[in-house]
Amino acid sequence: ETKLRLSDVLPEGNFQVENAKVFADAVAKATDGEVTITVNAAGSLGFKGPDQLGAVRDGLVDMADINISQQVGLNPLFGAEGVPFLVSSMDELKDYHAFLRPEFEKLAEQYNQKILYMVPSPAQYVYLKVEVEDIDGFKGIPVRGADKNTVDIVTAVGMAGVVMPWGELLPALASGRVDGVATSATSGVDGKFWEFLDYIYPTNHTWGSNAVTINLDTWNSISDEDRAAIEAVAADLEPTFWDVSRQGDLDSIKTMSENGMTLVPLSDELLGEIAEKAASVQEAFFERVPAALPIVDAYKASK
């Protein structure tokens, strides 16, 4: 009997954590209880987002639900999914993954682990207090982003991006220290953004996925039969998990609308202006992550 621990830094109740629990139950069933996985949420095992990959590599934990783009500190290629303004829907993301995922799988192996499944975070939006007609409207608005990539992107579009921990965000919004946020719709509901913000812009400025990985030494110690069963469960559940993410997005937008927020579709003019900026943002991105260029080129050629 193999008992595995899975580390997740996301809080209880987050859909990625719920997915991981569904996966754990399915694995226990598929292996007749031979392999059991305990999901430890909210970083309770002591790891932070950026060191989850290293923790699995060194065998400090058997499995982890890893935010891939947070691993750029180990290898810039982990940032390849976050190319600004490249992908505009989850279906396009699926196509992009056809090129990206083999690269990530190779990369994961270098770090002594195997990717079992990957699930994207829902689409990204910018939430503001004001209605914006053209790109000048974004100018100078202090907007919070969770990481450097997001902050760089919103800054390039003209906003004043600030990196700020989630815990500081709500007081900062309440006091008007920031007047906007760039994040997913599910996070928007978590933070009850309608108490502070009014307009939702579907900017799709970037995408990012989590990968559930397992340490290779641990993996190899599991019987062939059970490994096959686990792989089958992962392959079987992954599309469902993508649907959970997509549904989470739809439900959250609905919740925010019901609470008085307005989803503002980007006008063609605004989209054009953003696309103009996007070129230079992408250029800066590829300067930082040159290894992403061939993957993106292959994806673009396929379209």
Add this chain to the structure above:
Amino acid sequence: MGAIVSSLFGLLFGTLASGAWIGISLLTTAIGLALLFTGIPVDKLFPQYVFNILTTPDLVALPLFILMGEFLFRTRLSESLFSGLAPWAGLLPGRLLHVNIVGCSIFAAISGSSAATTQVVGRMTLKELLKRGYDPELAIGGLAGAGTLGFLIPPSTVMIMYGVLANESVLRLFTAGFIPGILLSLTFAAYIMIRTTLKPSLIPESERALRHMPLRKRFAALKELAPALFLILCVLGSMYGGLATPSEAAALGVLGAFLVSWSQGSISLKVLRDVVLGAVQTCSVMGIIILGASVLGNITSTLGIPAAVANVVTAMDLQPILLIIALIALYLVLGTVLEGFSMIATTLPVVLPLVEAAGFDKVWFGIFMVLVVEMAQITPPVAFNFAVIQNITGRSTAYIARVTFPFLVIMILFVILLAMFPGIVTFFPDMILG
């Protein structure tokens, strides 16, 4: 699980009892459990833990509040608090005894620590009250009781530590401290009024004259409170005015405290040296304890202890109020020998899941922990606020313990009240922060 839990308690209490430093004892327990019950390579696990815990951004407010406390210690705040409050306290039954209570409440809104509150307020008030012939028992007991408000009224180093260990917002905890803090200080004041009304001889006859003072003079005295109000503005004002996050408010507090002591001419090279080295000492004391507690928390999670304990307690189906009374008893006992921070550090990994399983809110339990830590400050033999008062008055621990006892009883009843009506704690942060 039985072997794991008995090893946990064996290692922890064994090392504590043999005189090991709290932080070392917690680390030993964590490393021991990891070696015995997990196959994880400890040589790689623990340095990662050390790095993660010691560089947690949410903890940055702690060294800042400590540094501010070192500056405040060297200002003349105690004198100005007394002369600003005395003309008004004189109107109430109990007269200047209320300066202790109100002074501590005001200073608590500046400082994060209860020993510092007792120290700074008591330095001036006790000398003055005893000179004027007030009953020493009520004067000293009142100070010891009210001094503990330093932890309950924000800012609070205990809340910062609890917030980090329990993964709860520090701002929410701060906000939750206001109402209970004010209620508790009103209760202390009410007790003093009742006692002195029942037995007027506790107040010297001559103090009745305090009722008669020109209003102009009363208002003129208020300007003495300016430095204290300025510091409250720096810390709480900047935080709730939206200019600063809790850590930034603490940094503004340091700047404000520096400016106040500078304007009073209290700054010299020697003072700056003492301020910085004093802050270093307090920081490393707390840093090592937090490190040990967090590491042990991580390992107990890895071993599934909190979940197991929570399951057991949930199965017992204990009445929540009984659980809380049991916990008060537990912490009263622990608090006699353990200092507050160590008490939180050593128990939280096991107790928090248990309390959550019983349906209590994490913020509510944070306030509960703050109150039991306050009690630990005034229960001998290890009672930090007593050490402070002993230093000021030269009275014995036994005497101070006896005169503080009524205030301790008030605090215990107050906690039970909060357990019966948890809304007293939670409604205010819910209202302010959503």
Add this chain to the structure above:
Amino acid sequence: MIEKFNGSKDLHKSVGLPAALQRAADVVSLIGAWIAGLCIVALTLLVLVDTALASLSRILPFLPNGTHIGWEYSAYFMGSAFLLGSGMTLRAGLQLRVELTMSSKRQWLTRMFETFSSLLGTVISTSLTIWLFNFTMRTYGYGEVSDSFTPLWIPQAVLTLGAGVLAFQMIARLVTSLTGGTVNNLDLGAASAIE
């Protein structure tokens, strides 16, 4: 928060190797404490600069709205201060322990407890120092950087140094305790406010 105990103002005039070791540890601990002090000052200034920029940049748009490294670096300074000051704090007799056992009237008992806890402290702090050193070397080898592209080995190396200072002071304390010297030197460091 802090209470001084179990120490003597007039240290025994101890001589020989143990005394030299203890003096060396004291010098290193004091240097560590001063660097820790600088870290605390630096983190205060960093947080103040970030606070000022956040407010000022709304009035003066040409100013950046923050240092963008404030959160990260102030935390590095904090961790460094925690560990670098711990050697001096230990020597000054301020690190917390359950004092009942240490306040026994029987001197041989007190000394036995002291020796045991110094031994335990030595084992733990030395192990941590070695583990942190190897951890730092691995991070250096992998070239790991933070979100702000700061090489992570740098703050890790400072933490290693801090753990090393504590380990050195623990070893000196163990030797001092075994050879009957005075373990606490209350004069080291500051006449601290009671926090």
